[in-house]
Amino acid sequence: MMHRSGLKAAAIAALMGATAMPALADTPPNMLIVASAIDDLITLDPAEAFEFSAGDVVDNVYEKLVSFDPTDLEAGYQPSLAESWEVSEDGTEITFTLAEDHVFASGNPVTANDAAYSLQRAVKLDKTPSFILTQFGFTADNVEERITAPDETTLVLTLDQPYAVSFVLNCLTATIASVVDSETVMANAGDDMGNTWLRNNSAGSGPYMLQSWTPDESYILQANENYSGEAPALPRIVVQHIPESATQRLQLERGDIDVARDLSPSDIAGIEGSEDIKVMDELRGRIQYWGANQKSDVLSNPQVIEAMKWATDYQGMADSFLSGQYNVHQAFLPETFLGAMTDTPYSFDIEKAQALMDESGVEDAAISMEVRDDQIDLGIAQSLQNTWGQIGIEVELNVGTGAQTLDVYRSRQHDIYLGAWGPDYPDPNTNAGTFAYNPDNSDEAQLTGLLAWRNAWAVPEAMNEATQAAVTEQDTEARAEQYMALQEEFAQTAPFGIMFQQVEQNAMRSEVEGWVAGGSITSVFYWAVSK
Amino acid sequence: MGDATLGKGRPAPLLARWPRKALSLVVTVAVTLLGLLFVTFMIGRVMPIDPVLAVIGERATQAQYEAAYQALGLDRPLLVQFFSYVGEVLQGDFGRSLRTGQPVAQDIARVFPATLELATLGTLIGVSIGVPLGVLAAVYRGSWIDQIARILGLVGYSMPIFWLGLMGLLLFYGILGWVSGPGRLGVFYQGLVPTRTGLLLVDSAIAGDWTVFRDAFSHIILPASILGYFSLAYISRMTRSFMLEQLSSEYVTTARVKGLSEWHVVWRHAFRNISVQLITVIALSYANLLEGSVLTEIIFAWPGLGNYITTSLLANDMNAVLGGTVVIGTIFVCLNILSDILYRVFDPRAK
Numbered sequence: 035m036m037h038r039s040g041l042k043a044a045a046i047a048a049l050m051g052a053t054a055m056p057a058l059a060d061t062p063p064n065m066l067i068v069a070s071a072i073d074d075l076i077t078l079d080p081a082e083a084f085e086f087s088a089g090d091v092v093d094n095v096y097e098k099l100v101s102f103d104p105t106d107l108e109a110g111y112q113p114s115l116a117e118s119w120e121v122s123e124d125g126t127e128i129t130f131t132l133a134e135d136h137v138f139a140s141g142n143p144v145t146a147n148d149a150a151y152s153l154q155r156a157v158k159l160d161k162t163p164s165f166i167l168t169q170f171g172f173t174a175d176n177v178e179e180r181i182t183a184p185d186e187t188t189l190v191l192t193l194d195q196p197y198a199v200s201f202v203l204n205c206l207t208a209t210i211a212s213v214v215d216s217e218t219v220m221a222n223a224g225d226d227m228g229n230t231w232l233r234n235n236s237a238g239s240g241p242y243m244l245q246s247w248t249p250d251e252s253y254i255l256q257a258n259e260n261y262s263g264e265a266p267a268l269p270r271i272v273v274q275h276i277p278e279s280a281t282q283r284l285q286l287e288r289g290d291i292d293v294a295r296d297l298s299p300s301d302i303a304g305i306e307g308s309e310d311i312k313v314m315d316e317l318r319g320r321i322q323y324w325g326a327n328q329k330s331d332v333l334s335n336p337q338v339i340e341a342m343k344w345a346t347d348y349q350g351m352a353d354s355f356l357s358g359q360y361n362v363h364q365a366f367l368p369e370t371f372l373g374a375m376t377d378t379p380y381s382f383d384i385e386k387a388q389a390l391m392d393e394s395g396v397e398d399a400a401i402s403m404e405v406r407d408d409q410i411d412l413g414i415a416q417s418l419q420n421t422w423g424q425i426g427i428e429v430e431l432n433v434g435t436g437a438q439t440l441d442v443y444r445s446r447q448h449d450i451y452l453g454a455w456g457p458d459y460p461d462p463n464t465n466a467g468t469f470a471y472n473p474d475n476s477d478e479a480q481l482t483g484l485l486a487w488r489n490a491w492a493v494p495e496a497m498n499e500a501t502q503a504a505v506t507e508q509d510t511e512a513r514a515e516q517y518m519a520l521q522e523e524f525a526q527t528a529p530f531g532i533m534f535q536q537v538e539q540n541a542m543r544s545e546v547e548g549w550v551a552g553g554s555i556t557s558v559f560y561w562a563v564s565k
Numbered sequence: 566m567g568d569a570t571l572g573k574g575r576p577a578p579l580l581a582r583w584p585r586k587a588l589s590l591v592v593t594v595a596v597t598l599l600g601l602l603f604v605t606f607m608i609g610r611v612m613p614i615d616p617v618l619a620v621i622g623e624r625a626t627q628a629q630y631e632a633a634y635q636a637l638g639l640d641r642p643l644l645v646q647f648f649s650y651v652g653e654v655l656q657g658d659f660g661r662s663l664r665t666g667q668p669v670a671q672d673i674a675r676v677f678p679a680t681l682e683l684a685t686l687g688t689l690i691g692v693s694i695g696v697p698l699g700v701l702a703a704v705y706r707g708s709w710i711d712q713i714a715r716i717l718g719l720v721g722y723s724m725p726i727f728w729l730g731l732m733g734l735l736l737f738y739g740i741l742g743w744v745s746g747p748g749r750l751g752v753f754y755q756g757l758v759p760t761r762t763g764l765l766l767v768d769s770a771i772a773g774d775w776t777v778f779r780d781a782f783s784h785i786i787l788p789a790s791i792l793g794y795f796s797l798a799y800i801s802r803m804t805r806s807f808m809l810e811q812l813s814s815e816y817v818t819t820a821r822v823k824g825l826s827e828w829h830v831v832w833r834h835a836f837r838n839i840s841v842q843l844i845t846v847i848a849l850s851y852a853n854l855l856e857g858s859v860l861t862e863i864i865f866a867w868p869g870l871g872n873y874i875t876t877s878l879l880a881n882d883m884n885a886v887l888g889g890t891v892v893i894g895t896i897f898v899c900l901n902i903l904s905d906i907l908y909r910v911f912d913p914r915a916k
Binding site for chain 1: 615618629663665675676738756864868879
């Protein structure tokens with residue numbers, strides 16, 4: 035892998051030496067052609083889809099009760115299929131009133147029945163993302179009573195306890211809350227509620243419909259003529275699977291594609307200054323962190339953990355091999371999330387780290403680190419190995435595939451796990467609930483979904499309670515403050531070193547306007563793009 | 566493969582020999598494939614990767630994990646798992662790929678023709694240039710043509726394929742614009758001709774749609790030439806050394822003494838005698854390309870078998886890996902049988 039990337043760097047350097055090429059072809063004016071690595075696509079069923087590329091498809095093909103405005107992501111959720119909602123006095127019932135003008139691609143009107151069917155279906159199918167809905171107390175057995183449609187335009191959700199309305203609605207902007215055309219899906223239900231059929235077909239009311247998807251090759255979206263909103267400027271979206279950055283760059287320079295989504299920093303540097311191409315930076319939700327297993331004698335010493343946080347060259351990494359791709363970020367909530375902390379309390383300070391190590395009484399510690407065989411992860415791991423080595427912590431790197439390292443991590447067999455975490459839904463609880471919450475630290479509890487549990491960190495009772503309290507706080511501002519306080523305490527005491535937040539660099543032809551990749555909270559908005 | 570009883574007394578009547586031969590062939594093929602499946606299956610199971618995690622992803626709860634574990638049948642003994650898999654394969658069911666979510670058979674029916682088309686064109690290019698070049702290099706040993714063959718061979722042997730691929734793309738696609746970019750077909754031509762064989766050149770020719778044919782050709786020619794170059798480098802080197810051995814043999818000297826033309830000596834005598842060895846070399850090189858050239862496929866975004874198997878392996882998608890292994894195993898077995906048959910045609914001793 036390293037060998038290959040070294041040679042690749044040489045090839046890219048040679049490519050960069052070539053003079054800028056004139057664009058010889060233009061893409062058709064009614065079509066957006068995107069090059070991206072889309073081999074993560076497994077399914078396009080909104081009840082199951084949980085991959086980045088799948089979000090890009092599902093969010094453009096389906097509508098939800100509430101959704102985001104691409105021109106103002108920070109404003110949070112906005113009415114979409116639901117034109118208004120009311121919360122009952124005891125806070126456990128939310129009644130949505132649906133707008134009447136929405137129509138599915140099939141021509142069927144979107145009704146509250148479709149919305150109830152879609153949410154019930156997602157709970158009953160119980161695929162990986164189903165926890166986004168089931169955390170409100172829905173189960174396969176009770177969901178038909180708790181999600182109901184008393185008439186065509188009214189949808190009632192009955193929750194198991196009062197929750198912050200912002201928490202519930204943020205979760206309803208997630209892919210899994212997409213509303214499917216119940217009639218069409220039931221006609222293709224098979225024995226799995228249409229799961230097999232929806233994997234590569236669409237039944238939505240969004241601006242586009244799925245025309246085709248060929249795994250590892252491409253997907254094509256075609257404008258939905260029944261869409262109730264303004265028709266998209268570009269009626270056809272073609273996304274080609276081009277895994278190699280240098281290839282994407284060549285295509286973009288020649289004008290064979292409009293947008294390249296996976297250019298490496300060296301290719302981005304190579305196209306800078308070109309008149310025909312622009313690069314848009316967008317903060318994404320992914321954060322890079324390390325977690326320290328508290329079963330380790332060395333790592334359960336808080337001074338060692340703090341020393342490691344000071345002995346990390348955040349800015350050095352961000353300015354060198356992570357340049358343009360990651361910003362320094364030290365809170366578990368990504369920037370632009372409600373209540374995200376933007377302070378960076380730690381900086382690279384070897385003396386301070388050494389002093390803490392001296393205080394800790396630990397000498398010549400030897401630990402191992404699980405690392406994915408990915409260029410970025412390896413770069414970070416090597417930097418940590420170097421700087422931690424300077425304070426007497428010898429690190430051995432265990433490099434493996436994503437599945438291998440994850441296996442070790444989930445079974446709590448690591449010392450240090452270096453990894454990335456992306457939010458599951460655009461609410462602060464998505465990260466707070468995994469980093470700062472662990473109700474039962476025993477091995478038997480098997481809370482493998484929680485990062486705190488994986489690191490055997492017995493979260494202090496007060497922090498567990500604070501995390502729980504924040505999901506029921508009705509006042510959104512107070513809620514944001516609670517998360518701020520939680521992150522501050524977490525940064526000081528938790529056995530996690532949060533280091534960076536991802537920046538996505540999308541390169542595109544200069545005539546492409548309105549491109550929004552979805553920020554840290556959602557997916558790309560193809561319908562907002564024009565050229 | 567020679568039959569020990571042949572040559573002693575009268576051979577058995579042809580009709581009586583065939584069923585036995587066919588049966589022994591079928592048994593050999595079946596045992597080979599079963600053995601291959603067994604080894605791949607066991608490697609997949611003992612790898613330190615959890616197949617369940619590949620299905621359910623990082624976020625799943627322990628309950629979802631258990632459910633998937635049961636659903637995959639991983640609680641059964643390994644041998645039971647293996648034979649139930651073989652039973653399904655015999656019914657044509659290779660299972661569903663975890664990574665693409667599609668049935669593996671369907672995936673392979675899509676990716677294999679892409680590789681077949683590329684490998685066949687690559688081998689054609691390799692053979693049509695490599696063989697004459699190797700012969701000429703041997704005949705004019707030490708001449709400029711020999712030097713060229715040697716340099717081509719050396720470069721082909723030592724240059725990383727993806728580098729050559731990137732340079733090829735930069736020059737012929739990026740700067741000169743002679744060929745189309747990555748992928749098998751331009752965006753506008755997709756879905757225009759009905760899929761019959763999955764080989765785009767053949768399908769478009771059958772449909773008589775020459776615009777699609779031209780576009781497919783302009784996409785395939787560069788990656789095929791690059792693969793062809795690597796197979797050319799190998800084939801010409803081997804041809805040269807086989808020919809040198811023959812040309813220094815006594816029968817060649819005798820033929821020359823008899824006054825036969827050089828052309829006759831080289832092509833009718835020496836070349837004929839290396840044809841059997843050459844068939845093995847070409848078959849091996851073809852089989853190599855049919856396995857799929859992962860890096861070429863990545864650079865040219867070519868949706869082929871090599872990339873499919875590699876990506877599946879990294880994602881621990883064992884159904885896909887096993888399916889791909891069966892295909893590659895079958896290719897090797899078929900090419901073996903084919904070269905055996907060709908041996909008999911070209912080598913009188915094998916008859």
